């Protein structure tokens with residue numbers, strides 16, 4: 001099971017949003033954003049979401065959590081379910097940013113292009129979007145019915161936000177195919193403007209091991 005979780009972590013969202021729908025926070029809009037280049041097409045993206053739907057809610061609510069494996073329930077019919085879902089879907093051709101502003105105002109769609117014509121698929125409680133740059137999946141989930149309490153955000157103020165580490169790591173860019181990392185035992189290539197590979201550059205700058213190895 002841990003291998004399957006690793007597959008999810010290798011392809012986890014680039015960033016996430018989790019916004020309470022109402023003031024009592026009974027429901028929240030969960031949103032994950034992936035690079036378009038991560039998936040060959042919209043069908044493959046929807047199949048990925050179906051395969052990992054059991055971990056998306058806990059992951060988006062708290063990306064740093066360590067207990068994801070215990071949430072994962074493999075769905076052996078995920079591929080068929082996704083294919084059937086797509087067969088019955090009625091995709092809209094519309095601007096995703098405008099659509100979100102109108103129908104999901106708590107979501108911050110500021111990262112989206114304001115003039116592109118995107119593909120939006122909506123059902124009762126979830127949504128899939130394909131833009132030139134992104135795949136987006138969003139769903140409404142009840143936080144109170146979670147099988148275990150989510151970590152309190154109070155008291156986490158002094159911790160570095162997840163997105164800062166991840167953004168730092170992503171912006172290091174690709175590793176060289178020809179020039180290797182300076183660390184003796186490392187067989188990865190170095191990144192531009194550094195003598196280290198991505199994880200070792202992270203470690204060198206941040207003074208702690210990189211949480212990422214992709």
Ligand SMILES: [Zn+2]
Nearest residue numbers: 181186197200
């Ligand atoms: Zn290295």
